Amino acid sequence: MAKELFAIFGNPVSHSKSPLMHNLSFQGLGYDACYARYQLLDGKQLKNTFFSLGLKGINITVPHKEHAYNACDELDPFAQKVGAVNTIVEKEGKLYGYNTDAPGFLKAISEFQNIKTVLFLGAGGTAQSTSSILRDEGYKVTLLNRSEGRLERYKNDEFETYTFDDFIAKKYDLVINMTSAGLEDDSLPAPKEILDSVIPQAKACVDVIYGKETPFLKLAKLHNKPTKDGSDMLLYQGIIAFEYFTDHKFKFDEIEPYMKKAFIL
Ligand code: NDP
Numbered sequence: 001m002a003k004e005l006f007a008i009f010g011n012p013v014s015h016s017k018s019p020l021m022h023n024l025s026f027q028g029l030g031y032d033a034c035y036a037r038y039q040l041l042d043g044k045q046l047k048n049t050f051f052s053l054g055l056k057g058i059n060i061t062v063p064h065k066e067h068a069y070n071a072c073d074e075l076d077p078f079a080q081k082v083g084a085v086n087t088i089v090e091k092e093g094k095l096y097g098y099n100t101d102a103p104g105f106l107k108a109i110s111e112f113q114n115i116k117t118v119l120f121l122g123a124g125g126t127a128q129s130t131s132s133i134l135r136d137e138g139y140k141v142t143l144l145n146r147s148e149g150r151l152e153r154y155k156n157d158e159f160e161t162y163t164f165d166d167f168i169a170k171k172y173d174l175v176i177n178m179t180s181a182g183l184e185d186d187s188l189p190a191p192k193e194i195l196d197s198v199i200p201q202a203k204a205c206v207d208v209i210y211g212k213e214t215p216f217l218k219l220a221k222l223h224n225k226p227t228k229d230g231s232d233m234l235l236y237q238g239i240i241a242f243e244y245f246t247d248h249k250f251k252f253d254e255i256e257p258y259m260k261k262a263f264i265l
Contacts, residue, residue: 006058010060018037028258066125072095076096108236118142144167177216207227207229210234239252
C-alpha cells in the first residue's frame with residue numbers, strides 16, 4: 001500500500017505541533033504515513049488543494065474551520081450541529097468532516113470533579129463547539145464576552161450571555177479562558193475586577209492557550225486555584241483525529257504515549 005499523506009491546513013501553521021504529534025504516532029505504531037504542514041491562504045481553495053496534494057486526511061486550524069465545514073461531502077452529526085470542522089478524512093473520493101476539538105476539551109476538563117456550572121470568557125469559534133458539547137453533557141454554560149456581536153448566536157441557542165457592561169458575578173465551578181487574550185500579548189480576557197469576583201468562588205481555572213502561562217492563569221494561581229492550560233486539549237483532539245485518520249485501527253490508550261512525546265521534545 002502506498003504511504004498515506006496527511007497535513008495541517010491553516011494560516012499561520014509554522015508554530016503547529018500537529019506534524020510532530022502525528023508523525024511520532026505513525027512511527028511509533030508502525031503505520032505507513034507522513035504528516036506535513038500547509039499554509040492555506042484562501043480557505044475557498046481547501047478542497048482543490050486537498051486533492052491536488054493527494055492527501056488522505058487533514059487537520060484544519062485558524063482561520064479555516066468554517067471553510068472546512070463547507071468543503072465536506074459528509075458531516076459527522078456533532079460537526080454538523082456546531083458548524084466547525086477540524087478533521088477531514090478522504091474515503092473513496094468523498095470528504096468526511098469531524099470536530100475533535102470539543103471532545104478533546106471535554107476529556108481535558110474531566111479531571112475536575114463535581115463541576116456543574118462553567119463560565120466561558122470569550123465566545124469565538126472554539127467556544128462554539130465546546131459550549132455545545134458541555135451542554136450536551138449536562139453542564140450549565142454561561143458566556144461572558146468583550147463585545148456583543150459574537151454573543152448573538154449563543155442567545156439564539158438559549159445560553160445565558162453577558163458583556164463586561166451587564167455582567168452580574170455568580171458562583172461558577174470552572175472559569176475558562178476561551179479567548180486569545182494572553183496568546184501574543186499580556187492582556188487578561190476580562191477586566192480584573194470581574195475576574196477577581198469570579199475566580200475566588202471557582203473550584204479551578206482553565207485556559208485553552210497552551211505552551212505558556214497566561215496572565216489569566218497567573219491571576220488564578222494568585223487566588224490559589226488549581227489551573228490547567230490547553231496542552232491536554234491539544235493532545236486529546238490530536239488523538240481523536242488520529243483515530244479517524246487510521247480508521248480506528250488503534251485505541252486511544254495505544255496512541256497516547258506516542259503522541260505525548262511531542263510535548264516533551
Ligand atoms: P476566535 O477568533 O474565534 O475568537 C476570539 C475570542 O477572543 C472572541 O470571543 C474575542 O472577543 C476574544 N478576545 C480576543 N482578544 C481579546 C482580548 N484582548 N480581551 C478579551 N477578549 C478577547 O478564536 P478561537 O475561538 O478560534 O480561539 C480562541 C483561543 O483558543 C485561541 O487562543 C486559540 O489558540 C485557542 N485554541 C486552543 C486549542 C487547543 O487545542 N488547546 C484548540 C483551538 C483553539 P470579541 O468577540 O469581543 O472580539
